[in-house]
Amino acid sequence: MLDLIVIGGGPAGLAAACSAHEHGLKNILIIERGAELGGILNQCIHNGFGLHIFKEELTGPEYAARFIEKLKGTGISVMTNTMVLKITPEKQVHIVNPSQGYRILHAKALLLAMGCRERTRGALCIPGERPAGILTAGAAQRYVNIEGFLPGKRVVILGSGDIGLIMARRMTLEGAKVLACVEIMPYSSGLNRNIVQCLRDFDIPLYLSHTVTDIKGRRRLERVIISKVDKELKAIPGTEIEFECDTLLLSVGLIPENELSAEAGIEIDWKTNGLIVYDNMETSVPGIFAAGNVVHVHDLADFVTEESMRAGACAAEYVQNGERAGETVKTVKGFGIGSLVPHKIRKEASKGKIEFYFRVNESFKNRSVIIESNNFTLARFKRKVMVPGEMERVTLDRACIPESGEITVKIENEDGGNEND
Amino acid sequence: MTELICIVCPMGCRLSIDDSMNVTGNSCKRGEAYGRQEVIDPKRIITSTVRIEGSAFRRCPVKTDRPIQKHLVFEAMKLLDGVKLVSPVNAGDFALKNILKTEVNFVVTKSM
Numbered sequence: 001m002l003d004l005i006v007i008g009g010g011p012a013g014l015a016a017a018c019s020a021h022e023h024g025l026k027n028i029l030i031i032e033r034g035a036e037l038g039g040i041l042n043q044c045i046h047n048g049f050g051l052h053i054f055k056e057e058l059t060g061p062e063y064a065a066r067f068i069e070k071l072k073g074t075g076i077s078v079m080t081n082t083m084v085l086k087i088t089p090e091k092q093v094h095i096v097n098p099s100q101g102y103r104i105l106h107a108k109a110l111l112l113a114m115g116c117r118e119r120t121r122g123a124l125c126i127p128g129e130r131p132a133g134i135l136t137a138g139a140a141q142r143y144v145n146i147e148g149f150l151p152g153k154r155v156v157i158l159g160s161g162d163i164g165l166i167m168a169r170r171m172t173l174e175g176a177k178v179l180a181c182v183e184i185m186p187y188s189s190g191l192n193r194n195i196v197q198c199l200r201d202f203d204i205p206l207y208l209s210h211t212v213t214d215i216k217g218r219r220r221l222e223r224v225i226i227s228k229v230d231k232e233l234k235a236i237p238g239t240e241i242e243f244e245c246d247t248l249l250l251s252v253g254l255i256p257e258n259e260l261s262a263e264a265g266i267e268i269d270w271k272t273n274g275l276i277v278y279d280n281m282e283t284s285v286p287g288i289f290a291a292g293n294v295v296h297v298h299d300l301a302d303f304v305t306e307e308s309m310r311a312g313a314c315a316a317e318y319v320q321n322g323e324r325a326g327e328t329v330k331t332v333k334g335f336g337i338g339s340l341v342p343h344k345i346r347k348e349a350s351k352g353k354i355e356f357y358f359r360v361n362e363s364f365k366n367r368s369v370i371i372e373s374n375n376f377t378l379a380r381f382k383r384k385v386m387v388p389g390e391m392e393r394v395t396l397d398r399a400c401i402p403e404s405g406e407i408t409v410k411i412e413n414e415d416g417g418n419e420n421d
Numbered sequence: 422m423t424e425l426i427c428i429v430c431p432m433g434c435r436l437s438i439d440d441s442m443n444v445t446g447n448s449c450k451r452g453e454a455y456g457r458q459e460v461i462d463p464k465r466i467i468t469s470t471v472r473i474e475g476s477a478f479r480r481c482p483v484k485t486d487r488p489i490q491k492h493l494v495f496e497a498m499k500l501l502d503g504v505k506l507v508s509p510v511n512a513g514d515f516a517l518k519n520i521l522k523t524e525v526n527f528v529v530t531k532s533m
């Protein structure tokens with residue numbers, strides 16, 4: 001029997017496997033459905049990775065290579081071109097690949113690192129006709145950077161997520177004309193630096209508070225119509241702008257890839273489709289751990305790596321010492337918090353720190369993040385700016401965790417107050 | 422006075438550069454250097470791909486090993502159309518040297 005099977009060979013799976021090995025596990029297997037390790041990083045040929053961890057600006061493939069190099073000499077096994085079809089709470093893993101066919105593997109612990117997939121047009125219900133030429137920004141990224149095809153010449157981008165912004169620049173450099181980037185919210189969901197270096201550098205207009213209201217074209221996309229939206233995000237008649245284009249890229253968010261987890265009965269946060277995890281990155285099923293975009297969507301691969309190293313270490317601890325004990329304290333999203341990880345904390349060890357990752361659900365300026373329990377403030381962190389597009393992180397001393405009850409993470413009120421909302 | 426957003430790291434600090442080239446609003450030294458450079462002579466790293474033969478994939482990713490003047494970006498991109506690599510290549514290998522006599526090079530970013 002294997003010690004640990006890691007499902008997914010992206011940055012999360014790679015870092016988790018390396019860390020589990022460093023913490024003493026011997027029989028580790030990484031299973032990846034793609035032809036090579038690296039996950040989504042292989043198609044992210046732009047730079048900007050690794051500033052936190054390596055203090056260098058690396059491209060996606062360079063960042064992945066750092067971890068793939070690290071695998072050498074560890075004895076960690078890798079299966080590529082292998083799809084995981086099913087996992088069970090007993091930690092069986094059903095796989096299929098061209099050389100071995102269907103097999104069932106068994107391990108003492110599992111680590112889920114399947115990443116996420118892009119939201120598609122269907123999930124958004126855009127009205128209009130159904131011509132060719134509408135694809136997700138990540139699919140376009142794959143076409144351009146790996147397959148070597150330019151999927152269109154005149155492009156409109158819906159959504160201002162980072163992938164869309166990166167593709168606006170990429171397609172412009174390859175000779176396409178990007179006419180507009182259209183965002184329904186009054187703010188962009190992408191990083192500021194990407195707005196600057198991907199849109200402004202090329203004079204690509206960003207239409208905030210606008211959305212696509214009609215799609216025209218018989219076989220290939222011919223025109224896209226956008227409209228301004230009001231506060232309720234409803235289109236305002238008379239504000240239509242028409243673009244003649246052959247391609248519409250969707251960059252409207254990512255969904256954690258959790259079909260396998262759901263089938264195994266692992267608890268999922270149905271609002272984000274992310275996994276519910278303890279502070280040691282263990283899911284609701286003992287011995288099944290998770291890290292990376294399958295838990296919550298990260299903007300920075302560096303944070304994925306940090307989280308996954310922790311998950312790998314905790315999986316090793318589970319294999320060596322068994323399940324952690326201790327009372328469970330729940331975490332609660334207070335005012336201003338859109339998503340929060342971890343969902344549960346075990347009050348066993350009193351040493352060390354707990355990291356909270358969260359996103360705000362609206363933009364805030366000069367506010368504090370408050371962690372409280374039973375109306376008692378445990379910690380306060382000042383922030384100049386917080387926007388929904390960027391994940392925030394705060395750390396709390398384990399010694400502060402109450403014996404029981406709940407821990408709330410929230411944004412302070414406008415008047416700096418700390419009363420309950 | 423010029424207002425800029427620093428693009429060196431994801432923090433995206435808002436910089437102000439006055440007429441005597443004093444930078445404020447940066448959280449670190451790199452931001453100061455960027456702000457000044459951006460006002461004097463903006464430069465960018467280019468990342469792109471080139472053709473490769475003998476590999477499982479058709480494109481090999483490359484980047485400039487240093488930032489290149491912004492107004493040369495499209496011309497530099499054109500040069501890549503004529504580059505064809507043959508597998509095996511290693512990350513760090515030159516794909517194209519001395520782009521447009523700038524002494525900046527395109528280097529491979531993935532061994533394949």
Ligand SMILES: Cc1cc2nc3c(=O)[nH]c(=O)nc-3n(C[C@H](O)[C@H](O)[C@H](O)COP(=O)(O)OP(=O)(O)OC[C@H]3O[C@@H](n4cnc5c(N)ncnc54)[C@H](O)[C@@H]3O)c2cc1C
Pocket residue numbers: 007008009010011012013031032033034038039040041044046047048049050082083084085113114115116138141162163166257260291292293294297298299300301302304
């Ligand atoms: C387009 C794009 C641009 C980005 N740009 C940046 C940036 O500039 N800077 C930055 O720091 N971060 C960036 N990120 C974020 C960062 O790359 C991701 O957060 C990170 O790759 C997530 O890592 P992961 O391992 O969780 O997921 P992934 O990289 O998606 O890896 C998951 C892996 O699991 C495999 N898998 C899934 N299901 C199965 C199965 N059933 N069986 C076998 N294998 C399976 C997949 O094939 C994949 O290889 C970007 C992300 C995207 C999508």
Ligand code: SF4
Pocket residue numbers: 427428429430431432433434446447448449450451452453
């Ligand atoms: S000033 Fe420093 S911290 Fe701020 S964005 Fe620039 S590099 Fe990052």
